[in-house]
Amino acid sequence: MKLEMKDSPGQLVAALKPISDVGGNIIAVIHQREPDQESDILNVQIVLELPEGRLEKLVVLLQEQGVHIQRVNEERLLYKRTVILIGHLMHTDLSDTVDQIDSTGFAEVSELSMSMPAVNERSSSRITIKALSKQDMESALTILRRVSKQKSLLLIEPLEEIA
Amino acid sequence: MKVALIGLGSVGRGVAEMIAKKDLGLKITGIADSATGLIDDDGIDVAKVLATKKKTGKCGNPKITAADVIKKADYDALIEVTPTNALSGEPATGYMKTALARKKHVVTSNKGPVALHYKELRALAEKNGVAFRYEATVAGAIPIMHTLEHGLGGNEILALYGVLNGTCNFILTRMADEGLTYEQALMEAREMGYAEADPTYDVQGIDAAIKLVILANTIWGNGVKLGDVDRTGIDLLTADALRLAEEEGCTIRLIAEANPRKKLIRVSPRIIGKNHPLVTEGTLNALTLETDMAKEITLIGRGAGSIETASAIIGDLLFIQDRYVQRA
Numbered sequence: 001m002k003l004e005m006k007d008s009p010g011q012l013v014a015a016l017k018p019i020s021d022v023g024g025n026i027i028a029v030i031h032q033r034e035p036d037q038e039s040d041i042l043n044v045q046i047v048l049e050l051p052e053g054r055l056e057k058l059v060v061l062l063q064e065q066g067v068h069i070q071r072v073n074e075e076r077l078l079y080k081r082t083v084i085l086i087g088h089l090m091h092t093d094l095s096d097t098v099d100q101i102d103s104t105g106f107a108e109v110s111e112l113s114m115s116m117p118a119v120n121e122r123s124s125s126r127i128t129i130k131a132l133s134k135q136d137m138e139s140a141l142t143i144l145r146r147v148s149k150q151k152s153l154l155l156i157e158p159l160e161e162i163a
Numbered sequence: 164m165k166v167a168l169i170g171l172g173s174v175g176r177g178v179a180e181m182i183a184k185k186d187l188g189l190k191i192t193g194i195a196d197s198a199t200g201l202i203d204d205d206g207i208d209v210a211k212v213l214a215t216k217k218k219t220g221k222c223g224n225p226k227i228t229a230a231d232v233i234k235k236a237d238y239d240a241l242i243e244v245t246p247t248n249a250l251s252g253e254p255a256t257g258y259m260k261t262a263l264a265r266k267k268h269v270v271t272s273n274k275g276p277v278a279l280h281y282k283e284l285r286a287l288a289e290k291n292g293v294a295f296r297y298e299a300t301v302a303g304a305i306p307i308m309h310t311l312e313h314g315l316g317g318n319e320i321l322a323l324y325g326v327l328n329g330t331c332n333f334i335l336t337r338m339a340d341e342g343l344t345y346e347q348a349l350m351e352a353r354e355m356g357y358a359e360a361d362p363t364y365d366v367q368g369i370d371a372a373i374k375l376v377i378l379a380n381t382i383w384g385n386g387v388k389l390g391d392v393d394r395t396g397i398d399l400l401t402a403d404a405l406r407l408a409e410e411e412g413c414t415i416r417l418i419a420e421a422n423p424r425k426k427l428i429r430v431s432p433r434i435i436g437k438n439h440p441l442v443t444e445g446t447l448n449a450l451t452l453e454t455d456m457a458k459e460i461t462l463i464g465r466g467a468g469s470i471e472t473a474s475a476i477i478g479d480l481l482f483i484q485d486r487y488v489q490r491a
Contacts, residue, residue, distance in 0.1 A: 082411055084404050084408060086399060086404050113407055115401075115403035115406070117401075124403035126408070126410070154395070154399045154400070156400075156404065156408075156415060156431075156434055157431070157434065158434040159420075159434065159435045159439070
C-alpha cells in the first residue's frame with residue numbers, strides 16, 4: 001500500500017505499529033524523499049502480508065493515526081508454482097483441468113502457455129498456479145496429480161527449493 | 164593386498180589396467196570373465212591377460228570358472244564387476260556371498276545385488292568381520308559413500324536429491340540446447356555410446372531408482388525396494404516442454420529424490436532453475452545432500468566410464484587395505 005503521512009519524528013513508527021496490531025507481517029518499507037521536495041508530507045510504500053479479512057481494520061487504525069492511504073494493491077494469492085503438462089490436453093478437456101483448480105477457492109490458474117503441434121500429437125503447456133498458502137498449494141498440486149493420472153497426462157512439477 | 168577380479172567388461176578392464184599401471188600395493192591372484200578364468204597365487208601378469216583378452220575375447224583357461232576363482236584362489240578382497248541383473252541380482256549375489264563366507268572383503272560396482280540384497284550381504288560381511296563396499300554402484304566416480312560415511316560422519320541426512328543417470332541427463336541437455344525431439348536426442352546418445360540398444364532401463368528412470376534405493380538403504384537403513392519408488396521417466400517429454408521451461412529461466416532434469424520425513428522416494432522429470440547446482444551438462448551426475456550440521460552439500464562428477472568407475476573401486480580397495488590389511 002502507498003501511504004502519505006506527516007514528515008515528523010516518530011510518524012513512520014506510529015504508522016507501522018497498527019500493522020503488527022492486526023497480525024500483519026511487513027515485507028518491505030520504501031520511502032524516498034524527493035531532493036527538491038519542500039512539503040512536510042512523507043510518501044511511504046509498504047509491502048505487507050495480512051491475514052484474511054484484516055485489511056479494513058488496518059485502514060481504520062491508520063486513518064486514526066492521521067495517515068492518508070493513497071493506494072492499496074491487493075495480491076490475494078501469495079504462493080506461486082509453475083508446472084508443465086504434456087499429453088492430449090485439448091482432447092482431455094483442458095478447461096475442465098483448469099477448472100478443477102479454480103473451483104477450489106484457495107488456488108487458481110493464473111497463466112497458461114501452450115504449444116500445439118500437429119493434430120493427434122501430444123501438446124505441452126506451462127501452467128502457473130497461485131494459492132493462498134503453502135498447504136493450499138500442496139492441495140492444489142495433489143488435485144492436479146490426480147487429474148493428470150486420470151487423463152493420462154504427464155505432469156512435471158518444480159523441484160522444491162532445498163531447505 | 165591380494166585381489167581377485169570377476170568380470171572383464173569395460174569396468175573390469177579399467178580396474179585391471181589401473182592396478183597394472185599404478186603402484187597401489189594391489190596384486191591380482193585370480194581373474195575371470197564369463198567363460199574362462201585364471202588363478203596364480205603369486206600374482207597374475209595383468210598386462211598379458213588384458214592383451215590376450217583383447218585378441219581372443221577370453222582371459223584364461225576355459226576349465227576354470229568364475230566360481231572356481233572365488234572359491235579357490237588366495238585373495239583378501241573380491242572385486243565383483245560382472246554385468247548387473249536388476250531382477251535377480253545373480254550370479255553376482257552368489258559370488259559375493261561365497262567370498263564373504265570365506266571371510267574375504269567384497270568390492271562391487273554391481274547395482275542389482277546391492278539394491279535387492281543389501282541387508283543380507285551387509286549382515287554376512289559383519290558376521291564374518293569383513294568389509295562389503297559398493298562405492299561404484301552409485302554416481303560412478305563421485306565418492307558419495309565415502310562422503311556419507313566419513314566426511315559427513317555424525318550428520319543426520321535429512322534429504323537427498325540427485326541426477327543419477329547420465330544417459331537421461333545427456334538427452335535432456337541436448338533437447339534443451341538444440342531443441343531436439345526426444346527421439347533425435349536418444350539417437351544421438353546411442354551414436355555416442357551413452358545409450359543401450361534398449362534404452363528402457365535408463366530413460367524410464369529404473370537405473371536412477373535402483374541407485375536411489377541403494378542410497379536410501381545406506382543412509383537410513385529403511386529397507387526400501389525398487390517397487391517403492393514413485394517413478395516417471397523422460398521418454399514422454401516433448402521439445403516444447405523444454406522450451407516452455409526455458410522461457411521461465413528453467414530447464415527439466417530427471418531428479419531422484421528421497422525425504423523420509425515426507426515419506427517421499429521418487430524419480431521424476433522436474434522443472435529446475437538453470438543455475439541450480441544440480442543442473443549439470445551432458446552425462447555428468449550430481450547429488451545434493453541436505454544435512455543437519457553441514458546443511459547442503461553438492462557433489463558433481465562423472466557417473467560412468469571405465470576408468471572413472473575404476474576410481475571408485477580402487478578407492479574402496481585402498482580403504483580396505485588401510486583399515487584391515489597391511490599395506491604391501
